[in-house]
Amino acid sequence: MGPIRNIQDVAEKHLCTGCGVCAFLEPKGIRMVDDLDQGRRPVVQPGAGVGASFEACPGKGLELPPFDPASGHLRELWEGWGGVLELWEGYASDDAIRFAGSSGGAATALSLFALEARGSSGVLHAGARKDVPYLNETQFSQSRSDLMRNTGSRYAPASPCDGLAQLEAAPKPSVFVGKPCDVAGLKRAQAVRPGLESKVEVSIAIFCAGAPSTRGTLEMARQMGVEDPARIESVRYRGQGWPGHAEVHGTDSHDQPVGGKLSYAASWGDILQKFRPWRCYVCADHTGEFADLSVGDPWYREIPADEPGRSLILVRTEKGRAFLQAAREAGVLTLEPVPAHILPDSQRNLLHTRGAVFGRVWACRMLGVAAPSFRRMGVGKTWLTQLSLKQRAQAFYGTFKRVFTKKLYARRPVVPMPEARTQKELGE
Numbered sequence: 001m002g003p004i005r006n007i008q009d010v011a012e013k014h015l016c017t018g019c020g021v022c023a024f025l026e027p028k029g030i031r032m033v034d035d036l037d038q039g040r041r042p043v044v045q046p047g048a049g050v051g052a053s054f055e056a057c058p059g060k061g062l063e064l065p066p067f068d069p070a071s072g073h074l075r076e077l078w079e080g081w082g083g084v085l086e087l088w089e090g091y092a093s094d095d096a097i098r099f100a101g102s103s104g105g106a107a108t109a110l111s112l113f114a115l116e117a118r119g120s121s122g123v124l125h126a127g128a129r130k131d132v133p134y135l136n137e138t139q140f141s142q143s144r145s146d147l148m149r150n151t152g153s154r155y156a157p158a159s160p161c162d163g164l165a166q167l168e169a170a171p172k173p174s175v176f177v178g179k180p181c182d183v184a185g186l187k188r189a190q191a192v193r194p195g196l197e198s199k200v201e202v203s204i205a206i207f208c209a210g211a212p213s214t215r216g217t218l219e220m221a222r223q224m225g226v227e228d229p230a231r232i233e234s235v236r237y238r239g240q241g242w243p244g245h246a247e248v249h250g251t252d253s254h255d256q257p258v259g260g261k262l263s264y265a266a267s268w269g270d271i272l273q274k275f276r277p278w279r280c281y282v283c284a285d286h287t288g289e290f291a292d293l294s295v296g297d298p299w300y301r302e303i304p305a306d307e308p309g310r311s312l313i314l315v316r317t318e319k320g321r322a323f324l325q326a327a328r329e330a331g332v333l334t335l336e337p338v339p340a341h342i343l344p345d346s347q348r349n350l351l352h353t354r355g356a357v358f359g360r361v362w363a364c365r366m367l368g369v370a371a372p373s374f375r376r377m378g379v380g381k382t383w384l385t386q387l388s389l390k391q392r393a394q395a396f397y398g399t400f401k402r403v404f405t406k407k408l409y410a411r412r413p414v415v416p417m418p419e420a421r422t423q424k425e426l427g428e
């Protein structure tokens with residue numbers, strides 16, 4: 001497939017995660033668009049996408065520093081999960097945030113704490129577009145009501161780094177919330193734009209098994225009875241309980257209200273996860289190893305139906321440790337420390353995926369297909385220690401199959417999606 005020389009190569013050779021960093025660093029030459037089947041992807045003007053934007057792009061691969069025993073990072077978690085200083089479990093002490101949040105509302109509670117108690121300028125994160133509610137856009141939230149509008153995981157493409165200019169221009173430091181690949185993008189952007197470092201109060205990553213394409217959301221809406229995308233009025237994926245439910249509302253061709261609810265298992269398990277783009281299958285960091293704090297679901301036990309929500313919080317940096325401690329002392333979060341094994345017990349599938357990435361990447365290379373490179377990310381060791389022989393064979397042969405079924409051997413141009421068109425026009 002040839003070398004990866006610029007952002008267009010990254011996007012067309014299936015390496016883009018959709019973080020939006022390239023569009024932030026080169027706003028005149030690159031713009032993020034929604035591609036129905038791939039997600040948020042860059043459209044690159046001739047000659048653009050070769051300088052700092054290419055250098056900062058996390059889609060090509062990721063690299064961790066060597067393990068440092070003096071860092072305080074837990075040795076037993078390093079290979080599988082990156083640097084972790086402390087693990088906590090708990091929830092937002094504010095009941096409304098806990099209920100609205102995907103897990104225990106930790107990301108929103110910490111964001112609000114930064115705004116109200118630390119004087120942060122804003123929170124850069126993702127939320128539904130007002131005009132096209134089945135698409136996302138980057139939000140710079142500056143109040144409780146802004147934050148509450150954008151709680152809940154959106155199992156759909158979002159590119160929060162395309163809004164970094166707002167964070168950079170803000171008078172005081174702000175919070176950044178995003179998926180692990182978004183936080184990796186932020187970190188890379190900070191390396192090429194050093195002024196950005198002091199503009200981030202804290203970075204929070206949400207655990208992520210993969211961001212389904214917009215086609216996934218439209219299929220979920222269709223199964224809930226909203227056939228025409230142009231008639232979708234609201235889409236929620238999770239939250240309002242734990243793990244909560246997906247909910248879509250709209251109207252039919254007679255302007256009558258239609259829509260419904262699906263459990264998390266039915267929406268994610270039966271529909272959305274099938275629409276994850278290939279790049280998510282070769283993603284090594286699903287828990288935000290470049291963030292100050294990471295939040296996810298403590299799925300290590302059976303969840304009673306009336307459970308209002310709990311978050312698992314990983315402290316990854318000293319900055320994250322100090323921020324979480326301040327939030328805890330202020331009573332914003334109700335937390336208890338948990339032992340290291342709670343992480344693999346909660347997210348076993350993510351550990352398996354990290355191991356499988358090793359086989360998938362090698363299978364791609366053998367077939368001449370572009371693949372991200374991971375240095376010191378523990379993928380080889382995870383492959384050897386966490387996967388059975390059968391799982392290793394599946395990772396290899398599954399990739400051989402996908403290279404042909406998904407045509408990964410060929411360049412795939414980014415196709416901007418015509419907005420708010422009908423399902424028929426979208427080729428269903």
Ligand SMILES: Cc1cc2nc3c(=O)[nH]c(=O)nc-3n(C[C@H](O)[C@H](O)[C@H](O)COP(=O)(O)OP(=O)(O)OC[C@H]3O[C@@H](n4cnc5c(N)ncnc54)[C@H](O)[C@@H]3O)c2cc1C
Nearest residue numbers: 101102103105106107108126152154206207208209296297
């Ligand atoms: C695509 C996707 C895959 C996920 N996979 C896993 C998983 O494998 N394991 C797991 O434990 N949890 C997963 N989650 C859920 C999420 O990591 C947890 O629910 C997390 O604990 C956040 O919960 P919270 O209550 O703290 O967040 P909330 O307080 O509800 O806040 C959520 C925050 O995430 C931001 N956000 C929402 N959607 C996106 C998006 N698409 N891109 C960037 N930012 C977004 C919002 O803007 C908001 O700031 C996934 C979420 C998404 C969006």
Ligand code: SF4
Nearest residue numbers: 016017020022057059
């Ligand atoms: S991964 Fe991010 S920086 Fe790289 S091409 Fe995609 S959007 Fe641009």
Ligand code: SF4
Nearest residue numbers: 181208210211280283
């Ligand atoms: S699986 Fe990885 S690449 Fe895909 S959206 Fe999640 S963090 Fe990004």
